[in-house]
Amino acid sequence: MRYYHLPEFGGVDALRLGERDEPRPGPRQVLVRMRAWSLNHRDLLIARAAYGRDVRPGVVPLSDGAGEVAATGDGVTRWRPGDRVAGTVIPRWTAGPPTAEKVAGMLGGSLDGVLAEYVVFDEEALVAVPAHLSLLEAATLPCAAVTAWHALVEVGGLRPGQRLLTLGSGGVSLFALQLAAAGGAHVTATSGSADKLDRLRGLGAADVVDHAADPGWGATVHERTGGVDHVIEVGGAGTLRQSITAARTGGRISVIGVLSRGEGVGPVPLLRKALTVQGVLVGSREMFEELNRALERHRIHPVVDSVFPFSDAAAAYRRLASGRHVGKVVIGAD
Template identity: 50%
Template structure:
């Protein structure tokens, strides 16, 4: 079968096309023919060698969707023909996050999904509804589940509340979509006015260009009558966290997700002054969260936003496109 391996951590050039034997499912596993893979910022920092717990060589990418073609002994949860997406964490099915449950993340600690066939834990598969394409299903395991976890299980989002989403990458656009279907108001930031207008078409009510307004929290406060937002999806990291704290209302919630500015933010309540904020790190989520999210998406027929689909032979170009920051929503590779 055809696959990619990250063989050296030099960026996109480290993704090397290889031929590998088609895997066979062992006890408790399912063999999935992958139809589509989507990229996350995590894939880029893994390719650069700056991600913890990395074992090289490794098949990259955590997010894919495909069809079960065979199952190993003892598997009854899925069957050949099922349309599925592997979960980011193969052993976090439900309950609270523990070190054991998050020890096996695809595309990092264990082989990922940028291949024609993968063997994964049958318990680590989510069944995709028929109305989603494989390309759409591939966008969900990391970015969408992260946004859902931040807003619903962790955030307890309520109708009428206000959400601030930073940027227009996968997590933030999913947060915009989920917040809208749950009855919340959304403010979104970007350095590009054209992206802000696209976000407006998806339902964003507040638009903030942080390049023109470096102290963008002041615009957020103005948009909320001086109160601040109820929830922030903090994808920037340490460089943007002080702005997020200033933009959040007293008693509000900040979900620490990303490190686009170079270093992750830390859940340090001393940085929030006397605002009594809930600052919580969000690390994707469980299969149960994935399934709950799919139910909510199905009720509203909420389709993921895909910026561009690259052919399998151009996977490296897809990663370079992510590095450019020009995308709005998700980047997909068709396998």
């Protein structure tokens, strides 16, 4: 079978396609024939040796993918050959709050990822693909969609009528927009592109702000909304100050990404507004299953920006690195 690995960390050009024997599932394990994969910003950071967390030398990249069960090992009760499944990003985190033990390994970093034609999973580290989604769509869910669900619902307690701010047009932000709009929230979305702002409106944003034309976009959002209840903060240091400005007193900021650079923010603005700022690390298998039920109930389809063949996975990396994408960059089986 074919698989990709990173024998060294030098960006996209370090990605290597190799051949090895098809793996076999052991007891309580499942062999999945992978049919689709998707990329996250984390994958770019890992390839560039800029992730800042443990990464196994020679790692098989990517945490996100979907496929069909090809075979099961002894003792497997959850799955049968032919089932459509997706893997969880953090295999040991099945339910409950995170602990150091549960989140000790993540696919595509400290553990081998899924950018291979066949992958073995523990039977507890898989979820069923929503019936209304293709495998290409399902491949976008494990990291970005679960993270958005975790932030909005599990810790955010999303309710109809709440005011949400999303930043940009990447995977987490778009999933948050779609889920929140379906849940009756008022979503304000930012982008620096007129075309992308139109797309965000089409996906359910009630209001949009051009952050490129308006460097003080946080104050603009606060003026229009009276302060948002919740910010999905994917920018990091470069956007956090504006997100704090946009939030209402007593609001929440879910810190998810590090897409932009900037100066640090002192505690005084947080104290003055009594803000809750919480880091969100993907989510458990149980959260993934709850997300999938919501996607089915509301018939939500992920936004797929583009699809590249498995034989040219590097092109998918380059598309994501360009920043021109809207939604998820996907790799499909040749």
